[in-house]
Structures are given as C-alpha cells and as structure tokens.
Amino acid sequence: MAAADTISAPQHYLQSLGRWSAAEIAFWLATLLPFFLFPNYLSLASQIAITALFALSLDLILGYAGVVSLGHAAFFGIGAYSAGLFSKFVWGEPFSGLLVAALLAGIAGYATSFIICRFRHLTLIMLTLGLGLLAFEVANSAHWLTGGSDGLQGIRIWPLFGVFKFDLYGYTAYSYSLAVLFLIFLGMRRLVNSPFGLALRGIRENLVRMPAIGAASRAHIRKAYTIAAIVAGIAGALLTQTTESAALESISFQRSADVLVMLVLGGAGRLYGGLIGTIIFMIARDQFSGIAPQYWYFWIGILLIAVVMLLPNGILGGLSKILAQRRRK
Amino acid sequence: MTEIALSTRRLDKNFGSLVVARNIELNLPKGARYALIGPNGAGKTTLINLITGMIRPNAGQIFLGDEDVTVLEPQERVRRGLARTFQINTLFPGLNALEAVTLAVCERHNIAGEFWRNIAAHREAIDEAHEILLKLRLGDSCYQITRELPYGRQRLLEIALALATRPKVLLLDEPAAGVPQEESGEVFEAVASLSDDLTLLFIEHDMHVVFRFASHIIVLVGGAIFTEGSPAEIAADPGVREVYLGKRKHG
Numbered sequence: 001m002a003a004a005d006t007i008s009a010p011q012h013y014l015q016s017l018g019r020w021s022a023a024e025i026a027f028w029l030a031t032l033l034p035f036f037l038f039p040n041y042l043s044l045a046s047q048i049a050i051t052a053l054f055a056l057s058l059d060l061i062l063g064y065a066g067v068v069s070l071g072h073a074a075f076f077g078i079g080a081y082s083a084g085l086f087s088k089f090v091w092g093e094p095f096s097g098l099l100v101a102a103l104l105a106g107i108a109g110y111a112t113s114f115i116i117c118r119f120r121h122l123t124l125i126m127l128t129l130g131l132g133l134l135a136f137e138v139a140n141s142a143h144w145l146t147g148g149s150d151g152l153q154g155i156r157i158w159p160l161f162g163v164f165k166f167d168l169y170g171y172t173a174y175s176y177s178l179a180v181l182f183l184i185f186l187g188m189r190r191l192v193n194s195p196f197g198l199a200l201r202g203i204r205e206n207l208v209r210m211p212a213i214g215a216a217s218r219a220h221i222r223k224a225y226t227i228a229a230i231v232a233g234i235a236g237a238l239l240t241q242t243t244e245s246a247a248l249e250s251i252s253f254q255r256s257a258d259v260l261v262m263l264v265l266g267g268a269g270r271l272y273g274g275l276i277g278t279i280i281f282m283i284a285r286d287q288f289s290g291i292a293p294q295y296w297y298f299w300i301g302i303l304l305i306a307v308v309m310l311l312p313n314g315i316l317g318g319l320s321k322i323l324a325q326r327r328r329k
Numbered sequence: 330m331t332e333i334a335l336s337t338r339r340l341d342k343n344f345g346s347l348v349v350a351r352n353i354e355l356n357l358p359k360g361a362r363y364a365l366i367g368p369n370g371a372g373k374t375t376l377i378n379l380i381t382g383m384i385r386p387n388a389g390q391i392f393l394g395d396e397d398v399t400v401l402e403p404q405e406r407v408r409r410g411l412a413r414t415f416q417i418n419t420l421f422p423g424l425n426a427l428e429a430v431t432l433a434v435c436e437r438h439n440i441a442g443e444f445w446r447n448i449a450a451h452r453e454a455i456d457e458a459h460e461i462l463l464k465l466r467l468g469d470s471c472y473q474i475t476r477e478l479p480y481g482r483q484r485l486l487e488i489a490l491a492l493a494t495r496p497k498v499l500l501l502d503e504p505a506a507g508v509p510q511e512e513s514g515e516v517f518e519a520v521a522s523l524s525d526d527l528t529l530l531f532i533e534h535d536m537h538v539v540f541r542f543a544s545h546i547i548v549l550v551g552g553a554i555f556t557e558g559s560p561a562e563i564a565a566d567p568g569v570r571e572v573y574l575g576k577r578k579h580g
Contacts, residue, residue: 008452008455008456008459009459010427010455010456010458010459010471011449011452011455011456012449013427013472014427014428014431014448014449014455015447015449018447018449190444190445190446190447191444191445193447193448193449194443194444194445194446194447194448195432195435195440195441195442195443195444195446195448195451195454196441196442196443196444197444197448198424198428198431198432198435198441198448199432199435199436199441199442201421201423201424201428202421202424202429202432204423205421205422205423205424206419206420206421206422208419209415209419209420209421209490210404211383211402211403211404211407212381212403212404212407212412212413212415212419212490212491213407213432213433213436213490213491213493213494214404214407214408214433214436214437214494215404215432215436215441216404217404219442220441220442223442223444227444
C-alpha cells in the first residue's frame with residue numbers, strides 16, 4: 001500500500017487525462033495569429049470565435065450526454081435578442097448584457113429541459129426541432145419587440161471597459177469574443193473532467209445502466225441542458241454586441257443545422273471538435289461564397305458526406321486514431 | 330428470528346393475457362444465498378426486473394428490509410441497497426473499467442453532479458473503485474476500454490459495477506452467462522468471496538454451480554413458485570426434475 005499522502009496510481013491516471021497537451025497550447029496560441037497575419041479578417045475571426053462557442057455548447061449535450069438537438073439556435077437567439085433589447089432599453093454596457101442574456105437563455109433551457117430529459121433518439125430530434133421552430137416564429141411574430149424580419153433596431157453597445165470601442169476593423173470584437181470563448185472553454189474543460197462529466201459520458205454510453213448504479217439520469221440531463229443553453233445564450237449575445245445587430249437568422253433552423261454540421265465535421269465529444277469544425281466550416285463558407293455565393297452548400301455537402309463516411313468520429317476523431325496507430329507501431 | 334433483507338408479497342404481473350408473475354412470495358434472510366432456477370420463459374429475469382423496479386407489478390408489494398419500495402424508482406432502490414447485474418452485458422462500452430466503477434461510486438457518494446472540480450480530487454472514490462476492481466481481479470485491465478475487454482472480464486465488470494453501489498441485496502442474473510464452463514467457476518469464486526452480510530439471489534442454469542453455492546433454491550415455473558427448499562430437498566424432489574427438464578411421464 002502506498003503511503004497515505006502520495007497520489008495513488010489510478011488517481012494519477014485520471015488526473016493525467018485532464019492535463020494540457022502541447023497541441024492544445026499551440027492551438028490557443030494560434031488563435032492569436034489573426035491579429036498579426038490577417039488583420040483584415042478580424043470580423044470573420046470574431047464570428048468564428050462566437051460560433052465556436054455555440055458549437056462548444058452543443059458538444060456538451062450532444063457529444064458528452066448524447067442528447068441530440070436540432071433546435072439549439074433557440075437559445076442562441078434568445079441570448080442575441082436579450083442582449084439587443086437590454087442595450088436598447090436598459091444600457092449598453094456589454095458585460096451586464098452578457099449576464100442578462102445568459103440568465104434568460106438559462107431559464108428557457110431549464111424550463112424545456114424537463115421535456116428534453118424524458119426522450120431520446122428520433123423523438124428528441126423532432127422535439128428540439130419543434131421547439132426551435134416555435135422560438136423562431138415567436139421572434140418573427142413579435143414584431144413590436146424584435147423587429148421581426150427587419151431585425152432589431154436601435155442597438156447601441158458601449159465601449160468595452162468604457163475604453164475599447166466596437167469598431168469596423170473588429171479588433172475589439174475579436175479580442176472580446178476570443179476572451180469569452182477561452183474563459184468558457186476553461187470552464188467546459190473543467191466540467192468534462194469532473195464527476196459530472198463522467199456521469200454525462202455514462203448517460204451517452206448506456207442510459208439503461210445508469211439507474212442500476214443509482215444515477216438520476218434525468219437530473220443530470222436537465223443540468224447539462226441548462227448549462228448548454230446558458231453558453232449558447234452567451235454566444236448569441238456576443239454576436240449581437242459585436243455586430244450591433246440582432247436578426248431572425250440568429251434563431252433560425254439554418255443556424256441549428258449549421259452548428260450540428262460543424263460539430264459533426266470536427267468530431268463530437270472532444271471539445272476541440274466543435275472549434276475545429278467551426279473554423280473549417282466558416283472559412284470554407286467565406287472562400288466558397290466568394291466563388292459561387294448561391295451554391296456554396298454544395299461543397300459543404302460533399303465535405304460532410306466524405307467525413308461521416310470516412311471518419312465516423314469527425315476530423316479530430318480520425319486524426320487521433322491515426323496518431324494512436326502510429327504510436328502502437 | 331433472522332432479519333429479512335428482501336421480501337415480496339403476492340406479486341403479480343401480466344403482459345396482456347400472458348402471466349409472467351403470479352402470486353410471488355419471497356423471503357430472503359440477511360446473508361442468504363438463494364438460487365432462482367426454472368425452465369426458459371419461467372419469468373426469472375422478469376422477477377428481477379420487478380424487484381428492481383425496471384417494470385411495475387400489477388399487484389403486490391416489495392420490501393427492502395422493513396421498507397416498502399414498491400413505488401420507488403429503480404435508482405432510489407439502488408441507493409437503498411438493492412443492486413443487480415444483467416444477463417446480457419449492460420456496461421458503458423466507451424468508458425474504461427476504472428472510469429465506470431468510479432462513476433458508480435461517485436453516484437453513491439452524491440458527488441456525480443459536481444461539475445466544478447476535477448475528478449482526481451476525489452481520491453477516496455477513485456481508490457474505492459480501484460479496490461473493487463482489484464477484488465474482482467480486474468486490476469491489470471482497469472485502464473482498458475470496456476468494449477475491448479475480453480468477454481469474461483466484462484462479466485466481472487458487471488458485478489464490479491453492482492458492488493460499487495455497496496448493496497445489501499444483490500440480484501445476479503446469470504452472472505456466468507456465455508462464459509465457457511471452465512471459466513465460469515472464476516466468476517462464481519468472485520461471487521463467493523463477497524461479504525457474508527450481503528444477501529444474494531442469483532439465476533443460474535448450471536446445476537453444479539447452483540448446488541455448490543446456494544443455501545436455498547427457488548424453482549419458478551410459468552411465473553409462479555413451483556417449490557422451494559434446501560439444495561438437498563430440491564435435489565430429491567422428483568417434480569422439480571420433471572418440470573425443469575420438461576419431461577413428462579406418459580401413461
């Protein structure tokens with residue numbers, strides 16, 4: 001028996017799973033490159049960071065708990081409109097706007113989680129799709145509040161810390177989005193390596209066994225769903241604040257579907273999958289839409305088919321498999 | 330008088346016109362090792378599903394100790410000390426053995442909802458999980474992902490997961506099902522080495538194993554208790570042999 005104050009081998013093993021790798025550090029350092037290499041693309045970089053945060057929130061429920069959603073944009077949209085309305089009717093201070101958006105999206109997530117936690121598979125896909133469409137039409141019809149298809153007018157965001165203005169070059173926007181993304185990523189990283197993260201993986205791996213080990217799976221799912229809604233709401237609020245606009249597009253089915261595609265492309269259930277998938281998807285959209293604006297989904301379609309056929313666990317899943325095989329040799 | 334760990338009163342269950350449990354009365358004294366035998370389709374697994382709450386009875390009651398648990402959710406029964414294993418592996422294929430058992434321990438300690446702290450901070454839970462795995466001789470494969478474990482080891486992991494809930498009563502549904510006969514002894518050795526305070530009810534088809542490990546045998550036929558008694562009594566019962574082997578004397 002090892003001495004009482006030394007770390008036991010199994011504990012050491014579990015601790016090592018949460019250790020930062022060189023590739024991770026390199027990834028986050030690389031997120032600073034746009035400031036130096038592509039200063040003209042900072043607005044795009046900011047949009048990517050925001051969408052990556054949205055993909056991260058979907059990864060928590062889909063990749064970890066196995067809860068599929070085709071209506072996740074509902075929470076993104078609630079966050080986007082909350083932040084917009086807050087700036088219009090209360091004040092334009094961005095951090096308080098983020099908090100309000102997080103709170104409202106969290107309440108919506110918590111309320112719907114009671115339905116979500118009871119279902120799986122196709123029923124769940126249809127349910128989330130239905131809830132997403134519902135949210136869209138509410139935003140669409142509440143013209144007096146949201147501006148409907150004209151978008152929300154009159155959003156004014158104050159400078160960050162009262163100093164840094166949200167300008168056309170996107171310097172502030174990208175700094176702000178990237179900082180929020182990184183902080184929430186740290187939290188998520190902590191979460192997936194926590195006892196709760198393990199419980200979510202248990203739900204994904206075998207929902208039938210969970211009650212037999214004394215687990216209240218539904219409570220776990222409700223909690224995860226609420227957290228995911230909060231993060232999605234923050235992402236939506238970031239988009240409103242950095243672009244000073246909120247439109248129906250933020251709560252549309254298209255956004256729900258796109259984020260699912262990004263996550264599946266990159267690889268669900270590994271945090272970085274959503275980030276990588278978002279980068280590839282959004283850069284591809286930017287480049288392809290320059291060539292043929294109407295048909296750019298054609299290429300995304302081909303990419304998606306190729307990835308799910310050849311790399312069932314996404315691009316990152318494929319990469320880690322190749323690396324593991326190399327290591328074995 | 331010995332303390333009763335698990336009992337049922339007049340338990341009934343039918344699916345439409347098919348009766349799967351009829352007037353089942355069980356009384357398992359604390360520390361007892363009961364075998365549940367009977368031909369295929371006798372309702373043995375159904376009885377375990379009823380006791381653990383995975384299906385609801387049409388009538389009757391289930392008691393864990395003195396407490397009526399008939400209407401409790403399965404996970405609430407587990408938390409009160411009633412655990413089971415599955416005839417067909419019901420594991421977490423993508424988790425390794427250590428993670429799976431640690432998860433079960435965390436659930437028992439009520440820390441599985443904790444999302445703000447790294448799991449490695451819960452040393453006591455991890456060490457306990459590791460000890461359970463060592464006890465079942467899974468120590469050298471505890472970092473191996475479940476779906477890649479050899480089948481016999483997966484059967485042991487079934488038991489390890491149930492033990493992690495620290496049960497008072499453990500229901501084993503054919504723990505050695507599918508394990509080659511020469512290795513099935515290993516599974517039952519592991520079962521036999523469990524604490525004497527643990528009350529066991531196991532389903533098993535191999536009569537050598539049943540007579541070796543059971544202190545009491547219940548014979549289930551057509552959803553009802555056909556007879557019960559000590560291994561010697563059951564062995565001497567000509568009726569049991571008849572129904573169990575499905576042979577009927579003609580004439």
